[in-house]
Each structure stands twice: as structure tokens, then as C-alpha cells.
Amino acid sequence: MQQQPEQQQAEQQAARRETKAPAATAVHLEPGAAVASATPAAQPGPEHVEEPVAYDGILLSGFGGPEGQDDVLPFLRNVTRGRGIPDERLEEVATHYRHFGGVSPINQQNRDLKAALEGALAEAGVDLPVYWGNRNWAPYLDEALQQAADAGATRLLAIPTSAYSSYSSCRQYREDWADALEATGLQASMQIDKVRQFFNHPGFLAPFVDGVRATVAEAREAGFADGDVEVLFATHSIPTADAERSGAPDLHEWGPGGGYEAQHLAAAEWVMGEAAPGVAWQLVYQSRSGPASQPWLEPDINDAIDELPVGDGGRKAVVIVPLGFVSDHMEVMWDLDEEAIETATERGLWVRRAPTPGVDPQYVGALVDLVQERLEGRPVAERKAVTSIHTWYDVCRPGCCENPRLGFRPAIAGLQP
Ligand SMILES: CC1=C(CCC(=O)O)c2cc3nc(cc4[nH]c(cc5[nH]c(cc1n2)c(C)c5CCC(=O)O)c(CCC(=O)O)c4C)C(CCC(=O)O)=C3C
Numbered sequence: 001m002q003q004q005p006e007q008q009q010a011e012q013q014a015a016r017r018e019t020k021a022p023a024a025t026a027v028h029l030e031p032g033a034a035v036a037s038a039t040p041a042a043q044p045g046p047e048h049v050e051e052p053v054a055y056d057g058i059l060l061s062g063f064g065g066p067e068g069q070d071d072v073l074p075f076l077r078n079v080t081r082g083r084g085i086p087d088e089r090l091e092e093v094a095t096h097y098r099h100f101g102g103v104s105p106i107n108q109q110n111r112d113l114k115a116a117l118e119g120a121l122a123e124a125g126v127d128l129p130v131y132w133g134n135r136n137w138a139p140y141l142d143e144a145l146q147q148a149a150d151a152g153a154t155r156l157l158a159i160p161t162s163a164y165s166s167y168s169s170c171r172q173y174r175e176d177w178a179d180a181l182e183a184t185g186l187q188a189s190m191q192i193d194k195v196r197q198f199f200n201h202p203g204f205l206a207p208f209v210d211g212v213r214a215t216v217a218e219a220r221e222a223g224f225a226d227g228d229v230e231v232l233f234a235t236h237s238i239p240t241a242d243a244e245r246s247g248a249p250d251l252h253e254w255g256p257g258g259g260y261e262a263q264h265l266a267a268a269e270w271v272m273g274e275a276a277p278g279v280a281w282q283l284v285y286q287s288r289s290g291p292a293s294q295p296w297l298e299p300d301i302n303d304a305i306d307e308l309p310v311g312d313g314g315r316k317a318v319v320i321v322p323l324g325f326v327s328d329h330m331e332v333m334w335d336l337d338e339e340a341i342e343t344a345t346e347r348g349l350w351v352r353r354a355p356t357p358g359v360d361p362q363y364v365g366a367l368v369d370l371v372q373e374r375l376e377g378r379p380v381a382e383r384k385a386v387t388s389i390h391t392w393y394d395v396c397r398p399g400c401c402e403n404p405r406l407g408f409r410p411a412i413a414g415l416q417p
């Protein structure tokens with residue numbers, strides 16, 4: 001396809017922005033549309049952009065975290081605005097941050113990622129500035145947008161530091177980009193597209209493959225047989241009501257955990273096949289919040305460890321893989337490295353935690369590749385994707401990953417209802 005004139009591209013982008021609530025949740029499907037498939041259609045549809053786009057900047061978008069004791073409570077209020085998280089849970093989470101001097105490692109990790117991405121883009125001959133902004137703490141997304149606008153940028157490709165489909169890991173970024181456009185008054189003059197969810201990009205999964213291989217090798221060196229070992233892939237729990245709406249549920253028949261769970265299962269299965277075929281594994285959840293009455297995805301990692309068969313004929317060693325996290329966030333440092341490791345140790349298990357991608361060149365290379373495929377308008381069939389789930393969408397389905405508790409908010413990078 002020919003590159004389209006700028007005007008037409010801007011109009012298409014404006015048309016993609018969702019500005020009103022979709023009628024109920026039903027999406028009309030053409031007769032014969034493939035809905036029973038567990039994997040996205042290999043055939044490109046309106047959710048894929050296969051023409052080149054001349055982006056003039058990258059918008060690296062993080063979660064944000066506090067950088068001192070005085071930041072902790074204001075940060076937590078930002079994160080939980082309108083969420084009904086009980087005060088006791090907030091106080092508990094505050095103690096995790098306070099334990100580390102009120103400093104989350106996440107902002108420094110994103111500074112490091114920005115520097116690594118700039119280096120790798122330059123090396124690949126991609127001459128694009130990287131602007132960095134966060135959803136919940138300074139530097140905020142609107143500051144990054146203003147910086148981009150001041151430098152004359154009009155078309156940004158956004159990279160969220162989050163690989164899977166769910167409200168928290170996809171839709172909420174799309175809504176917050178829309179809010180930032182509004183806050184800066186740049187709605188009409190700035191186009192923001194996003195890279196696809198990258199849970200199945202081989203460069204994102206490679207550091208997990210390396211980590212599982214190395215930790216399982218360590219277990220073998222410590223004298224354990226493969227049958228003694230269980231690999232626990234850990235990700236952030238989310239409310240089951242959010243999970244059901246995750247990942248284009250109108251096009252796919254996912255299991256009860258929606259696209260979010262299906263993507264993690266597919267990623268874990270592929271990592272095990274590469275790194276340690278035949279070793280037992282399961283997907284577990286962590287960092288649950290919300291009222292006890294609200295169902296969230298299970299099992300919790302600590303319950304899963306408590307329920308492992310141990311002793312004769314059972315497990316003697318566990319490897320924890322933080323599959324849902326791109327770097328060593330507070331959830332990794334506290335919920336895994338403190339709590340889950342303690343749970344395993346109390347049961348007499350040998351335990352190791354595999355690394356997160358961080359600034360691993362394979363992961364940074366994947367981000368560069370995601371940028372290049374959109375600059376080139378690379379055909380979907382030629383894009384890099386592994387696991388049983390095909391290349392994810394560039395443009396989200398109407399209503400995809402919506403949050404039933406918070407209601408509709410406008411978002412960018414989605415098809416109109
Ligand atoms: C799926 C998911 C990811 C992965 C995708 C992504 O990376 O975006 C993620 C990442 C993160 N979550 C983070 C921190 C927090 N998340 C909270 C609350 C919540 N997370 C949720 C889900 C997720 N969260 C949900 C469903 C809630 C309940 C409230 C709501 O419905 O939104 C709360 C409130 C207190 C609490 O309830 O724990 C905090 C402080 C940090 C920063 C860590 C650091 O500082 O290093 C990061 C990277």
C-alpha cells in the first residue's frame with residue numbers, strides 16, 4: 001500500500017479515537033466471522049496498520065513510582081483514585097515502599113531503558129527522539145507530550161512498559177494518553193499510535209528463556225532431578241471482571257481468565273519449551289488488592305507454594321519467573337523476593353527467582369523492532385511473534401480491555417465502536 005497523504009492519515013487517526021461510549025457491549029460481527037478461534041486471525045484486519053507511518057518521536061510510557069518518603073502517599077492516591085482499594089491495603093503497600101526508603105526502583109529503570117533504547121535506535125539507524133512520561137508520577141505523560149510538541153513533533157509512536165492485554169496493562173495507558181492530549185490541548189495537532197502488545201515477541205521472551213535455563217541449571221548443579229523442580233510463572237492478579245474483558249474478547253473464545261491469562265499461558269508454555277522442556281510449571285498470581293469480596297485471578301503464588309506436594313516423590317525446588325513484569329518493580333522486590341521466597345523457604349524448598357528483562361539487549365532490540373515494523377508498515381505475516389497466539393493487534397477492538405467498574409473513558413489507538 002502507498003504511504004497516505006498526511007491529511008488523510010490525521011483524519012483516519014481522528015476517526016480511530018473513541019469519543020463516545022459504545023452502545024452496550026455487543027459488537028456486530030459479520031456472518032461467518034471467526035469467533036471460535038483461540039488465536040488472533042492470521043489475516044490482517046482493520047486492527048492492523050500495514051502502511052508506513054512517518055513518526056517523529058517515541059513516547060516511552062511508564063507506570064511511575066515514588067522517589068522519596070514524601071512521595072509515597074501522594075503516589076498511592078494517584079494510582080488508586082476511584083478504585084475502592086481499602087485503606088488497610090494502601091497502608092500495607094506504603095510499608096513496602098517505606099522499607100526501601102520510599103523509593104520505587106521503577107523510575108530509574110525507565111531512565112535506563114530510555115538510554116538503552118536511544119542507543120539501540122541509533123545503532124539501527126532509526127533517528128527518532130524518545131520522550132518519557134509516566135501514568136502515576138513525575139515526569140507525567142502530559143509533560144512528555146508538551147516536550148515533544150515543543151520540539152515540533154506531531155506523530156508519536158507510544159511504547160507502554162507492559163506486554164499483555166488488560167485494563168491496567170493496555171487500556172489504561174490508552175485512556176491516559178487521551179487525557180494527556182486533552183490536558184495539553186494537543187488533541188487536534190498530535191497523533192499518538194501505540195505498538196502492539198508484545199507478550200509474544202521473541203526478544204521480550206528471550207530474557208525469560210535465559211533466566212529459566214540458568215536457574216534450572218543451578219537446581220541441577222545443586223543435585224536436584226528435573227522431577228524435583230516446579231517453575232512458577234508469576235504475574236499481577238487482576239479482578240476476574242477485568243480479565244473477562246481483556247484481549248479482544250469479541251473475536252476470541254478465551255478461557256475464563258480472558259486474553260490476559262491466555263497470553264501468559266502461551267508465553268509460559270513457549271518459554272518452557274525453549275528452556276526446560278519436561279519440567280513442571282504453572283501460572284500463578286500475585287499482588288492482589290481490592291476488597292476481599294471481589295474475585296481476582298488465582299491461585300496466589302503463596303497458596304500455590306503451600307499446596308505443592310513436597311517430600312518423597314514431591315517437589316524440592318521452585319524457580320519463580322516474574323513473567324508479568326518488564327523490570328524489577330516493587331511487586332518483584334517485595335511480593336516475590338520477600339514474601340514468596342519466605343513462603344517457599346518455610347516449606348523447606350530450594351528457591352531461586354529468575355531475572356526480569358530490564359535493559360537486556362534482546363528486550364531493547366524487541367522494542368526497536370516494534371518501532372521499525374510500524375515505520376515500515378511491515379505486513380503482519382512478516383512480523384516477529386512466537387507462542388501459540390499470533391501477532392497482536394496494532395489498534396484495539398472497540399471496548400477491548402474496558403474496566404466495568406470505572407465505566408467508559410475515551411482512549412486513543414482503538415477502533416471506533
Ligand atoms: C496488571 C497490572 C500490572 C502490570 C502491567 C503494568 O506494568 O502496567 C501492574 C503494574 C504495576 N502496579 C504498580 C503499583 C501499584 N498497583 C496497584 C494496584 C493495582 N495494580 C493492578 C494491576 C496491575 N498493576 C490492579 C488491578 C490494581 C488494583 C487497582 C486498579 O484497579 O488499578 C497499586 C495500589 C495498591 C495496591 O493495590 O497494591 C500500586 C501501588 C506498579 C509500580 C511498582 C513500583 O513502584 O515499582 C506497577 C509497575
Ligand SMILES: [Fe+2]
Nearest residue numbers: 168236287331
Ligand atoms: Fe499495579
